[in-house]
Amino acid sequence: MADVDQDGDLDLFAGGRVIPKKYPRSASSLFLRNDNGHFHVDQANTRRLREIGMVSGAVWSDLDKDGDSDLLLACEWGSLRLFENEKGKLIDNTSEYGLAEYTGWWNGVATGDFNEDGRMDVVASNWGRNTVHEAFRRKPLRLYHGDPDSDGVVELLEAHFDVERDAWVPYRNRLGAARAFPFIRKRFRSHRAYAKADIREILGDTLEAMATLKADTLETSLFLNQGDCFTRRALPPAAQFAPAFAVCVADFDADGHKDLFLSQNFFATPR
Numbered sequence: 420m421a422d423v424d425q426d427g428d429l430d431l432f433a434g435g436r437v438i439p440k441k442y443p444r445s446a447s448s449l450f451l452r453n454d455n456g457h458f459h460v461d462q463a464n465t466r467r468l469r470e471i472g473m474v475s476g477a478v479w480s481d482l483d484k485d486g487d488s489d490l491l492l493a494c495e496w497g498s499l500r501l502f503e504n505e506k507g508k509l510i511d512n513t514s515e516y517g518l519a520e521y522t523g524w525w526n527g528v529a530t531g532d533f534n535e536d537g538r539m540d541v542v543a544s545n546w547g548r549n550t551v552h553e554a555f556r557r558k559p560l561r562l563y564h565g566d567p568d569s570d571g572v573v574e575l576l577e578a579h580f581d582v583e584r585d586a587w588v589p590y591r592n593r594l595g596a597a598r599a600f601p602f603i604r605k606r607f608r609s610h611r612a613y614a615k616a617d618i619r620e621i622l623g624d625t626l627e628a629m630a631t632l633k634a635d636t637l638e639t640s641l642f643l644n645q646g647d648c649f650t651r652r653a654l655p656p657a658a659q660f661a662p663a664f665a666v667c668v669a670d671f672d673a674d675g676h677k678d679l680f681l682s683q684n685f686f687a688t689p690r
Contacts, residue, residue, distance in 0.1 A: 421479035421488035424507035428453040430461075432490060434474030441573045443496050443564055443632060445473045450509065464509045471511075472497035476527035476666075480539050482644060493525035493543050496562055496632040499642070517648040522559065523636040529666040531677040538644040542654075542679060544663035546637045552590075555579035559635035561587060563618065567628040574599040576629075578618050586617035600625065639663045639681065654679075661685065 420429040430453045435446030448471060450464040472494035479488040483503055490502040490509060499518045502509040513519045527544040534540065546552075552560055558580035566573050576599065577590040589596055593613040597603040603621060607613035619626055638653035653659070658681060667680040 423450075423479075423488060423504055423509075424452065425487060428456070431458060432477055432479070434477050434492065436473050436475070440571065442575070443473060443562060444573060445470055448474055467502070467509050467511060471500055475525060476544070478528050478530055480530040482530070482539050482541075484538060491528055491530070491541060493528040495524050495526070496522070496634055497525070498522050499525060499528065499541070499543055517650075518642070521636040521640070521651060522632075523634050526662065526664045527666045529668045531668040533641065533677050534643060535676070538646060540644045541642040541649065542666050542668065543640055543642065544666050544681060545639045546662045547639060547659040548637060549660050550637070552579065552637065555581075556637070557582055559633040562632045562634075563622070563626070563629040564632065565629035567625045576600070576618070576622070581617075584617065588617050589621060596621065
């Protein structure tokens with residue numbers, strides 16, 4: 420919540436995440452304006468928030484030092500999204516501030532002036548570097564998704580780039596991939612044959628019906644506010660040992676400087 424239109428009461432952003440059975444297609448987010456204690460959907464701002472991605476975290480903060488609250492979002496299989504507040508109108512300036520290039524599995528976001536230059540910096544939690552994906556980080560991870568059989572359920576196939584083969588290959592094994600795409604069992608009669616194939620050979624014509632998302636940044640990161648852009652720094656190794664979610668900013672040791680507390684760990688792993 421924040422007083423976006425500066426009329427003395429708090430307005431509300433509600434982040435949309437995912438449509439059931441259609442991951443990673445995002446539900447639209449909402450902006451609700453507070454008029455004398457009554458909330459109503461601000462249609463103009465809500466249109467600007469439509470299909471912005473799967474929102475995992477949000478924070479209001481005056482990032483451009485103009486005296487009002489701007490909206491910053493953490494999105495999964497996307498980038499941080501920055502909406503500057505221009506007299507109550509939310510303007511997507513993600514690319515202008517250099518944030519669009521850092522796609523990841525962003526989970527949470529918070530702000531604080533960490534280098535004490537008078538500008539609010541950003542900390543965003545992510546998946547970290549202690550995962551099976553670390554060995555394939557030369558190129559962004561990919562997520563192929565679509566509904567090729569038109570049954571209303573979105574099918575997924577995760578992929579990474581195999582440098583030795585110069586090709587995109589699936590992360591899932593033959594049995595796992597066949598649960599989403601049953602034709603794989605018939606196309607590849609053995610695990611060996613499947614393991615030698617790349618994404619195009621595995622999905623065939625189905626690939627044309629699939630959209631693609633990417634993630635090239637998995638580190639939990641600090642984004643320093645330079646005024647007209649943000650520069651990214653990965654947090655120290657201890658912050659990368661496990662997926663991080665909530666980000667809490669405070670002066671925990673009472674030394675006059677901002678500190679961070681991260682909630683970490685994730686137990687719903689496949690193995």
